[in-house]
Amino acid sequence: MITAEQKPIREIINYVSPYNRILLVGCNECVTVCAAGGQKEVGILASVLKLNFLKQGKILEINEITLQRQCDPEFIEQLSPHLDRADAILSLACGCGVQTIASRYKDKIVFPAVNTKFMGASESQGIWAERCQGCGDCMLGITGGICPVARCSKHLLNGPCGGTSNGKCEIDSDVDCAWTLIWDRLKALGMEDRYEEIIEAKDWRPAGGGGPRKIIRKDLVL
Amino acid sequence: MKTQSRLEKILSSGAIAVTSECGPPRGALPEKVKEKAELLRHHVDAINVTDNQTAMVRMSSFAAAVIIKQIGLDPVLQMVTRDRNRIAMQSDVIGAYSHGINTMLCLSGDHPKFGDHPMAKGVFDLDSVQLIQTIKKMRNEGKLQGDSDIEAPPKMFIGAAANPFADPFELRVMRLAKKIKAGADFIQTQCIFNLDKFEKWMAGVTDRGLDKKVHILAGITPMKSAGMARYMKNKVPGMDVPENIIKRLESVKKEKQAQEGINIAVESINRLKQVPGIHGFHIMAIEWEKKVPEIVEKAGLYPRPEI
Numbered sequence: 294m295i296t297a298e299q300k301p302i303r304e305i306i307n308y309v310s311p312y313n314r315i316l317l318v319g320c321n322e323c324v325t326v327c328a329a330g331g332q333k334e335v336g337i338l339a340s341v342l343k344l345n346f347l348k349q350g351k352i353l354e355i356n357e358i359t360l361q362r363q364c365d366p367e368f369i370e371q372l373s374p375h376l377d378r379a380d381a382i383l384s385l386a387c388g389c390g391v392q393t394i395a396s397r398y399k400d401k402i403v404f405p406a407v408n409t410k411f412m413g414a415s416e417s418q419g420i421w422a423e424r425c426q427g428c429g430d431c432m433l434g435i436t437g438g439i440c441p442v443a444r445c446s447k448h449l450l451n452g453p454c455g456g457t458s459n460g461k462c463e464i465d466s467d468v469d470c471a472w473t474l475i476w477d478r479l480k481a482l483g484m485e486d487r488y489e490e491i492i493e494a495k496d497w498r499p500a501g502g503g504g505p506r507k508i509i510r511k512d513l514v515l
Numbered sequence: 516m517k518t519q520s521r522l523e524k525i526l527s528s529g530a531i532a533v534t535s536e537c538g539p540p541r542g543a544l545p546e547k548v549k550e551k552a553e554l555l556r557h558h559v560d561a562i563n564v565t566d567n568q569t570a571m572v573r574m575s576s577f578a579a580a581v582i583i584k585q586i587g588l589d590p591v592l593q594m595v596t597r598d599r600n601r602i603a604m605q606s607d608v609i610g611a612y613s614h615g616i617n618t619m620l621c622l623s624g625d626h627p628k629f630g631d632h633p634m635a636k637g638v639f640d641l642d643s644v645q646l647i648q649t650i651k652k653m654r655n656e657g658k659l660q661g662d663s664d665i666e667a668p669p670k671m672f673i674g675a676a677a678n679p680f681a682d683p684f685e686l687r688v689m690r691l692a693k694k695i696k697a698g699a700d701f702i703q704t705q706c707i708f709n710l711d712k713f714e715k716w717m718a719g720v721t722d723r724g725l726d727k728k729v730h731i732l733a734g735i736t737p738m739k740s741a742g743m744a745r746y747m748k749n750k751v752p753g754m755d756v757p758e759n760i761i762k763r764l765e766s767v768k769k770e771k772q773a774q775e776g777i778n779i780a781v782e783s784i785n786r787l788k789q790v791p792g793i794h795g796f797h798i799m800a801i802e803w804e805k806k807v808p809e810i811v812e813k814a815g816l817y818p819r820p821e822i
Contacts, residue, residue: 451644455678456752463752494645
């Protein structure tokens with residue numbers, strides 16, 4: 294899923310301070326799972342903002358709404374009835390959600406309340422870690438199910454580099470060395486020989502090097 | 516001969532090669548490059564020119580290598596894949612070769628985190644293995660990585676690094692094999708302080724006959740002090756400094772520690788000369804180039820062969 298973290302409250306306050314009526318929009322998908330922008334976080338952020346401005350003698354009107362998905366135009370339509378009563382929109386969705394709102398309501402300013410982080414998986418309760426960079430040409434089938442693009446700090450496709458120590462990356466002893474993980478998996482699978490097969494230089498076009506990416510499924514297009 | 520490289524000629528003759536390195540200055544100081552290189556003139560066969568080592572901005576390795584070439588010495592152009600994509604790297608290889616530079620060392624490079632621009636985006640369009648493949652393709656097939664033809668292709672003698680001390684140890688011979696398969700002609704190893712472990716690695720290398728396919732130059736770094744030894748043990752990634760080295764340096768007075776460091780370096784060379792598959796030494800005297808002649812002479816590697 295896409296992970297996110299709420300922005301520092303000062304930054305959010307700076308965004309909304311010129312306005313009196315805010316439409317605060319959460320999303321029920323990824324940001325709900327990683328506890329950054331679901332219905333619960335919408336409620337908490339609304340209280341914090343109201344309280345902050347109340348201390349300055351300003352009554353901030355906040356309309357809270359959490360959509361099923363902010364990255365889908367169909368769900369975004371649900372915001373239309375609320376827009377007349379809002380000077381600005383504050384979105385707790387990932388960057389995809391913020392941009393879907395911005396492209397639908399061109400004359401209404403929208404601010405992000407979270408920093409979108411990465412595509413990751415949950416390692417344990419409250420911990421998410423990066424697992425995929427969306428390179429568009431998945432190589433997990435030849436790397437034992439561990440991704441060197443997302444998990445090696447140098448994206449080495451023929452690692453490990455000379456900085457590995459006790460299975461950890463040279464940049465941080467809390468970061469696993471992706472190539473040690475790959476090697477351990479290849480051993481467990483009895484596929485050690487695969488290590489010596491050179492992985493050729495990657496074509497980065499599907500990874501975004503070819504410009505913004507798009508999927509068009511003709512069978513689904515109306 | 517694959518190339519015009521002096522290092523290739525020395526290694527092919529069966530002589531023990533000696534290389535050293537010269538870190539370019541942090542500023543537009545061509546005289547500094549010349550000074551450092553002059554210290555090495557009569558005692559080494561080629562001089563590595565590091566490429567923004569430890570991810571700190573310095574004079575480019577290409578520019579410093581040209582300066583060294585211009586004073587009649589032989590640079591080994593180090594190139595890391597951290598800072599440039601395949602377009603820039605291939606263009607630099609063609610440019611360097613146009614200035615008569617014919618020997619290279621292909622590396623991935625230290626992560627930007629360790630340098631003076633930790634906020635920089637590491638490029639890593641290629642990794643070191645793919646850079647080796649690219650330079651070999653340019654030389655042997657006269658083609659760029661993207662398959663276009665090159666008019667007058669650069670013929671580089673291709674070096675790669677090996678660190679037998681990084682984990683997992685069991686993978687380190689295979690990793691060397693991979694670099695040889697990619698096209699490495701010679702290898703310069705990480706600084707060797709743990710000789711027992713290095714010899715174990717070399718046994719794995721010779722068992723597979725890899726020493727017949729590549730020239731291995733053993734990396735030697737003289738310690739200036741016990742403090743430096745401790746720092747390298749604790750702070751430098753992928754470095755294996757055994758406790759007995761630190762103890763030995765500590766056992767002599769502070770002002771004698773540098774000399775003890777040189778003694779250790781010379782002893783290491785003499786021991787490693789006996790190890791099958793070692794074809795030379797790469798002496799990395801970090802900001803201490805002036806001591807290289809002494810080490811080379813004491814290790815019986817002087818005079819250098821005329822080629």
